[in-house]
Amino acid sequence: MHEAIINGIFALLGSLLTFLGTYLVNLNIKRDERNRKRIKNYLEEIKSFYNLEQLYMDAVSELRQKLPEVEGSKARQGIQKEFRNRNEENGNIGLSMTAKQVNKLLANME
Numbered sequence: 001m002h003e004a005i006i007n008g009i010f011a012l013l014g015s016l017l018t019f020l021g022t023y024l025v026n027l028n029i030k031r032d033e034r035n036r037k038r039i040k041n042y043l044e045e046i047k048s049f050y051n052l053e054q055l056y057m058d059a060v061s062e063l064r065q066k067l068p069e070v071e072g073s074k075a076r077q078g079i080q081k082e083f084r085n086r087n088e089e090n091g092n093i094g095l096s097m098t099a100k101q102v103n104k105l106l107a108n109m110e
Contacts, residue, residue, distance in 0.1 A: 040109055047102040053080065 057076045064074045072082050088094050 036109065040106065043102050043106055043109075046097060047099050050097070050099045050102070053083075056083075 057079050060079050061074060061076050064072070064079070073079050084095055
């Protein structure tokens, strides 16, 4: 009788450990999936901001072409460097990623 109770306790503990292990593994899998979705979304946002920067550069270049005397560059790449330098002067990190690099990272995630 005594042995049956001990065996029952060990069986119950084994079941609880299996349940706990499965729960923790599933929790980690769900967290990893959620993080991958967030990273993918953040990469898409970086790509969108890069495209937005291109649109702004085009608009600023067109406006500067119309002005007689302009401080700063009239070329798109010069405008990009000028504004990125200003961004860094404001304490932000330098931008180095391009849309092509983002596409490569997104392709690697799938």
